[in-house]
Amino acid sequence: MSEHKPATGTKLGLPTPADVVTPIALQRRTFSFTGWRLAALLAGLIAVLSLVRVVTGAQQIDSPGTIAAAIGFAIPIGLAGLGGLWSERSGVVNIGLEGMMILGTWGAGWAGTQWGPWWGLLVGTLLGGLGALVHAVATVTFGVDQIVSGVAINLLGLGVTQYLSALVWPNQPTQSGSIPPIPTFTLPKFSDWMKQIADAGIFFVSDCASVLRAITYEVPYTTFIAVVLLPVTFFVLWRTAFGLRLRSCGEAPYAAESLGVNVYLHKYIAVIISGFLAGFGGAVLATVLSGIYREGQTQGLGFIGLAAMIFGNWRVGGLAAGSLLFGYTQAIQLRSGLAVHALLLVVAVILVLLAIWMFYRRNIRSGVISLVTAGLVFLWYARTDTLPDQVAYVTPYVATLLVLSVASQRLRMPAADGRPYIKGQDH
Amino acid sequence: MRRFWLGLAAPLLALTFAVVVTSVILVVSGHPPMQVYKDMWDYGTQPDSLVLTFNLSTTYYIAAVSVAIGFKMNLFNIGVDGQYRLAALFGAYVGGSISLPAPLHVAVVIAVAMIVGALWAGVAAVLKNRRGVSEVISTIMLNYVATGIIAYLLAEGRFGVLAQGSSNIGTPPIPASGQVPGLAFLNNLPFLNGASSQVYGMLVIAVVVGMGYWWTLNRTRFGFDLRASGLSASAASASGIDAKRMVLYVMLLSGAVAGLIGLPQLLGESHAYNLDFPAGLGFTGIAIALLGRNSPVGIVFGSLLWAFLDVSRQILDLEGVSKEIVTIMQGIAVLSVVIAYEVVRRYGIRAQQREVGRELAAIEPATTAGAAA
Numbered sequence: 001m002s003e004h005k006p007a008t009g010t011k012l013g014l015p016t017p018a019d020v021v022t023p024i025a026l027q028r029r030t031f032s033f034t035g036w037r038l039a040a041l042l043a044g045l046i047a048v049l050s051l052v053r054v055v056t057g058a059q060q061i062d063s064p065g066t067i068a069a070a071i072g073f074a075i076p077i078g079l080a081g082l083g084g085l086w087s088e089r090s091g092v093v094n095i096g097l098e099g100m101m102i103l104g105t106w107g108a109g110w111a112g113t114q115w116g117p118w119w120g121l122l123v124g125t126l127l128g129g130l131g132a133l134v135h136a137v138a139t140v141t142f143g144v145d146q147i148v149s150g151v152a153i154n155l156l157g158l159g160v161t162q163y164l165s166a167l168v169w170p171n172q173p174t175q176s177g178s179i180p181p182i183p184t185f186t187l188p189k190f191s192d193w194m195k196q197i198a199d200a201g202i203f204f205v206s207d208c209a210s211v212l213r214a215i216t217y218e219v220p221y222t223t224f225i226a227v228v229l230l231p232v233t234f235f236v237l238w239r240t241a242f243g244l245r246l247r248s249c250g251e252a253p254y255a256a257e258s259l260g261v262n263v264y265l266h267k268y269i270a271v272i273i274s275g276f277l278a279g280f281g282g283a284v285l286a287t288v289l290s291g292i293y294r295e296g297q298t299q300g301l302g303f304i305g306l307a308a309m310i311f312g313n314w315r316v317g318g319l320a321a322g323s324l325l326f327g328y329t330q331a332i333q334l335r336s337g338l339a340v341h342a343l344l345l346v347v348a349v350i351l352v353l354l355a356i357w358m359f360y361r362r363n364i365r366s367g368v369i370s371l372v373t374a375g376l377v378f379l380w381y382a383r384t385d386t387l388p389d390q391v392a393y394v395t396p397y398v399a400t401l402l403v404l405s406v407a408s409q410r411l412r413m414p415a416a417d418g419r420p421y422i423k424g425q426d427h
Numbered sequence: 428m429r430r431f432w433l434g435l436a437a438p439l440l441a442l443t444f445a446v447v448v449t450s451v452i453l454v455v456s457g458h459p460p461m462q463v464y465k466d467m468w469d470y471g472t473q474p475d476s477l478v479l480t481f482n483l484s485t486t487y488y489i490a491a492v493s494v495a496i497g498f499k500m501n502l503f504n505i506g507v508d509g510q511y512r513l514a515a516l517f518g519a520y521v522g523g524s525i526s527l528p529a530p531l532h533v534a535v536v537i538a539v540a541m542i543v544g545a546l547w548a549g550v551a552a553v554l555k556n557r558r559g560v561s562e563v564i565s566t567i568m569l570n571y572v573a574t575g576i577i578a579y580l581l582a583e584g585r586f587g588v589l590a591q592g593s594s595n596i597g598t599p600p601i602p603a604s605g606q607v608p609g610l611a612f613l614n615n616l617p618f619l620n621g622a623s624s625q626v627y628g629m630l631v632i633a634v635v636v637g638m639g640y641w642w643t644l645n646r647t648r649f650g651f652d653l654r655a656s657g658l659s660a661s662a663a664s665a666s667g668i669d670a671k672r673m674v675l676y677v678m679l680l681s682g683a684v685a686g687l688i689g690l691p692q693l694l695g696e697s698h699a700y701n702l703d704f705p706a707g708l709g710f711t712g713i714a715i716a717l718l719g720r721n722s723p724v725g726i727v728f729g730s731l732l733w734a735f736l737d738v739s740r741q742i743l744d745l746e747g748v749s750k751e752i753v754t755i756m757q758g759i760a761v762l763s764v765v766i767a768y769e770v771v772r773r774y775g776i777r778a779q780q781r782e783v784g785r786e787l788a789a790i791e792p793a794t795t796a797g798a799a800a
Contacts, residue, residue, distance in 0.1 A: 159757070404560040
């Protein structure tokens, strides 16, 4: 049935022992380099925000409250994205993240109101995993198309939670009672100083203080858990044998199987972890952000998480950046219309900087395009006083479309992502 | 013949499984399943309910065909949802802003809706062809962008006017010349006799769409290319089918049909696009297309069943059963149908292989005997 192919390391897509040994030194070097570049980029971004804040007087653009809210939204988005990462790295596309997240919100509402928020988080996480189990059975065991199964999971997630709500809360089936809050962490004194500096409105200094205040004042412990999950995921997937095997299932499952990797098992593990993460994300959304379960409260955050993962090129760091960006756009539209308008100026400045970079790289055409776009955005800013609310709403989706259409050559998803794997059917 | 039985076995198996699971859930939550089903059947077969069922299934049928067109060549148009809402909004706005003689007025609304739907779907096609963006992701994103655009346009001073005596914003109402009357004569049928409402006139459009879909798929070069691309992309391109052009055409076609989804409701009942215009029909369409195996006839049964369940479940709340049980049943049905098709497909392949093996085994001794001699 299957053809015999010469088994060379490159063809299999699996690193040969030689490959594994040498690049680690290389990766370390590039890693620290990107670390510096990341810091510089972050400082540059804060500088631009600060400049715009001083010029326009839109204090909300990077006030501690806005940044805290942005991080708050980024957490469920990032958790859903991490879920997508686990699943897709093993070669299973997971559109059902949204449905698993819905299950998570319900679990948090049901258990959280009865036994406290931590139980809510646990039950929400487990329910998300249950949804993922269904996805795994359909896609891995039965080889059903993964998109189709994902759509069905979304449908089921909604239906099951609606039914359970009606059963558990017959009087008010669309929402739970309020969930007791998660304890928060505050760095005493330090956070107060940062607040003072942030309120002083000094160029750049206040903006950095604003960020520091946001990450030291009343930070829910779930945020720390979620943030720790990022390096943990990176370590497990990219620095352990288990992770290598799991990723090999997403790149070349038949080759992996021939080397003794149990592809079905690894895919099952990956998809179920994916569901745990999405469910946890949903539970955090209900417990921390809303303090209540409400029907339809995910509002497509699962899909934004998926977008953040693609935006981040199926990598942990990129996913974190994408989640923060999308979390920011979610937060800013709720905080202040003035700040949303001022963001146009931020976009214009960033585009000008991008144009300068392009000219420096002798990429005249892209430079001119950036510059012209910057001019148009600036005109938009100058000619209007407010921006429709919907602009911030559509930003994550438009940003993802832009990134996909501009950088799709550079994005690289797992080679066997989305293809059903049936043992012994390599042709 | 065996293919026919296998094809029939899958949906029956899946529906049985869905009913069994639903029954278990009902029993666990303390309701006798048979009583629940009987209540649903009794309520669902009343004339008024049947009219509602036909009207809903008209919409569902168009939605499912729109999705199925893409599915037939493995093109996932998850964006049907955004396409039909955007199309219905523009159709409603244009329809409410002009006045023309009756047939022309309706034709203009239909044309506008189809064009808007096709253009919005075309964005995903262009992104796929020119920039290599997966249509699954781009159409999901475009759904949300469409939601944003609709929220922006549906405001006073843009497309919206405030309905009298309420806070519901909608497009200006479409005048009588742009409305499609119900099919009153159908109420003479015995099972619709005495219904207080009428079946949408747009039922005709659904029938036309279904026949057009069947005709295109089975009787035209384009339909052949489409099916060939779906069965094997590499074989299709080897035989000279331009894959990119197919993606563009199929997406435009799917979007144009998606543009029609909102029209039965728009032209037959609400006559305006307002805040409570039905949403999410695109996803229902996906489910029904899967249930009906993308076949023009299969989708008829799928949409009728889906609509019947949606209508008849309304009685459940009065009986103290949560009507969401039906959503669960639908979800399980879809999932088990796709699993059942896959299982049956594999069984078919294995049976075929065994048969070939048997035939070969019968030939081989003869040839080896011949070679020895």
